[in-house]
Amino acid sequence: MLQDKKVVIIGGSSGIGLETAKQVIAEGAKVIIASRSEGKLQNAIEQLGDKATAFTLDTTQERQVQSFFEKVGQFNHLVVSAAETSGGSFLQTDTAQARQLFENKFWGQYYAAKYGAPKILPHGSITLFSGVVAYKSMVGSSILGAVNAAISNLGQTLALELAPIRVNIVSPGIIDTPSRSKMPEKDRNQFYATVGNKLPVKRIGKTEDVAQSVLYLIQNSFVTGTVLHVEGGHILA
Secondary structure, three states: OOOOOEEEEEOOOOHHHHHHHHHHHHOOOEEEEEEOOHHHHHHHHHHHHHHEEEEEOOOOOHHHHHHHHHHHOOEEEEEEOOOOOOOOOOOOOOHHHHHHHHHHHHHHHHHHHHHHHHHEEEEEEEEEEOOHHHOOOOOOOHHHHHHHHHHHHHHHHHHHHOOOOEEEEEEEOOEEOHHHOOOOHHHHHHHHHHHHHHOOOOOOEEHHHHHHHHHHHHHOOOOOOOEEEEOOOOOOO
16 A cells, blocks of 8 residues: 555654654655654664665754755655653743743644645645643643643644645654663663553553554545554553
C-alpha cells in the first residue's frame, strides 16, 4: 500500500520517528526525514539507506517550515513526531519555559500541518503526536498536558477542515527512546520498572509499538479524526 509513496517524517532522525521511517521504507515507500541535528540526520541516513533523504529543520521557525515544504514538493503522507518535552511544578515553572514548550511541540506541529497540507496528494494523510498526559492528569505535567490536549483538538478539527486529507493523532505513553538517555541508567531503569509494573501490560512501550500504530493510521483509508492511544493502558492505571 505504501509502495513508491513519498512520506515526510519530521523528527525522523531518532526514536519513534526513525523507527517509523524504517517501517515505512520496509513497506516500499521513499522517506524524507527532517530534524534540527545534522549529526542525528547523518546517523539516520546511514541506517535507512538510499530510500531516505534528510533535511535540517527547526520546526519552531515558521519560515523554515514553509521553505522546507516548498523544497519537498508534493508527497503522500506527513508524520510529525518531533518535539522536545519537559515537566515540572506549575507554580515553579517559568512562563518562558511554558511558552517554549508550546513553541516546541504545539506550534511546530501547527506549522507542519499548515504548510504541509497543500502539498499532500489525493488519499494522503497527516499524523500528529499528542501524549498520555492529555488524558491522564499527573503531578508535574500540567503544561505538557495542556500542550498535548491542544494538539489532539487541533488534529481532530483539521480532520474536518482539511478533508479529504485524513488527519489522526498518536498519543503515546512512556516509551523507551533516546530522549530519556539524559537520565542516569540506574534511575532510568528504575523509572521504567516502576511505571511498567503499574500498567496492565506490565511494561513500558518500545519505539516499534508506536511506529506500528503510525503505519496503521497511514494505511487505513477509513480512519480520520482519531486519537490512537499507544500507552499500555496507562490512562486506566
